[in-house]
Amino acid sequence: MKDDDLIDVLEDAGLSPYQAEAYVTLLELGSASATDIADACDVPDPRIYDVLRDLESKGYIETYQQDSLTARAHDPETVLDDLRSRSSEYLSAAEEIEDRWNQPAVAEHEVSIVKRFETVMNRAREIIDNAEKQIQIAVDVDQFHSLKDALGDARDRGVHVKLSLCTREGDRLPSEEALASVCTEARHRDTPSPFLVLVDRRWTCFAPHSQSVNEYGVLVSDRTHTYVFHWFFLTCLWEIWDTIYTLRTPETPTTYVDLRHCVRDVDPLLDEGATIVATVEGYETDTHETVTLHGRITRVRYTGETAGRDQQLPLSQLAGRVSITLETDDGPVEVGGWGAVIEEVEASEITIEDVRYD
Structure with a gap:
């Protein structure tokens, strides 16, 4: 690493430009008087003494008197520990930034x-x-x-x-x-x-x-x-x-969380004249209040219901609007599936309680 690059790193670690330059110079000289250090770097003579005292207080060097003020670099372990600690903090900060960028709330x-x-x-x-x-x-x-x-x-x-x-x-x-x-x-x-x-x-x-x-x-x-x-x-x-x-068996009760799958099973039963008793849990589409309804399924509606079929409803015929009519004690309620707007209730769960043929 070049001197200028090392000085830049030391500045990032918290030293002033003069402190970083004086320390790098002293590492090269081993030990030297204050005036020799000033001559070997760009620190002005009037500032060198304050710079050396600051470096000593940070643990980078020690000074002593030998005809004139003389300095030498400390064992670098303290400096190295500080730099490694800062490196670890930078790495942790980088990882935290990456995690926060990758994991928005x-x-x-x-x-x-x-x-x-x-x-x-x-x-x-x-x-x-x-x-x-x-x-x-x-x-x-x-x-x-x-x-x-x-x-x-x-x-x-x-x-x-x-x-x-x-x-x-x-x-x-x-x-x-x-x-x-x-x-x-x-x-x-x-x-x-x-x-x-x-x-x-x-x-x-x-x-x-x-x-x-x-x-x-x-x-x-x-x-x-x-x-x-x-x-x-x-x-x-x-x-x-x-x-x-x-988990599903032919016996009731049978619970659906998708109205389309419920309609698939219920539609042929209604064609056979079955009485289908059901409980619907969901939300009123105008107020978004939760609601639980109980009654008989009397009709299913879906786009393409007039197309005719001789087997289970294909999913394509249930891709449009799908609903059931639930006859409750308070009258009929139109129940839709996920995203219902026209119907009175959006069903989140439909449980078929009983299927019987009178």
Whole structure:
């Protein structure tokens, strides 16, 4: 390192320009009188004595009388410890700046782009820990094991978890017991796909799959943006893949967190003349107040319902407006799904209590 560069570093460490220059000069001279030091550097003669006293008070040098004031550099261990400490502080500050830049507070940003997958994974774990109603998650086997404890805690709280699990060659699927402890339903994919976590219709954590050229992540705190990711999950990561575990049985009660899946199952039952008793939990669309309704499902409506069918409703016919009519003691209530505006209630959970044929 050149003298000028060393002087610059010492100035960054807290020495004045004169102090830094005098100290570097004294390191070269070993020991020298004040006047010799001043002659060997650019410190003015009238200032050299004050400069040396300041360096002595900082522990860099010691002075003594030998015909005239003479100085020599101290054992540099104290100086080295100070520089190493400052270096560590700079490194810590750099890491903290990077962490804060990579982890903006989701509460303050509707959409945030981050650089590291670790940031996305940490945020995913955080929103899973705070999930109240539902989680949709697409992961590979390694990511599954990283998040399984958080998912298990969510299931213990009664959160509905839909797990889309991707495997690569050589991967082993978790056991049915392991899946039962973390999700209400799991499907298996054998192709690479992005990491995706959706929580309570508002929070999204997304990152490209591990084979992608670019590493980045998207963190979302917004219902509209999350709704777009929800449809990506349904169409690309859920609908077409095989079920490897489900909590659902033919017996009631049966609970849905997506009105479209409820309509799929209820529509043919209504065609057969069934009486379907249900409880709906959700929000009034005009006041956003929570509401719980109980009654009979008397009708379903969806875009394309007149198109005719001879098998289960395809998802494409449920991509538009979907609703059910719930006949309560206070009269009929129109219930919509995620993002309902026209209907009176947006359903967050529908439980089919009984299906009977009179």
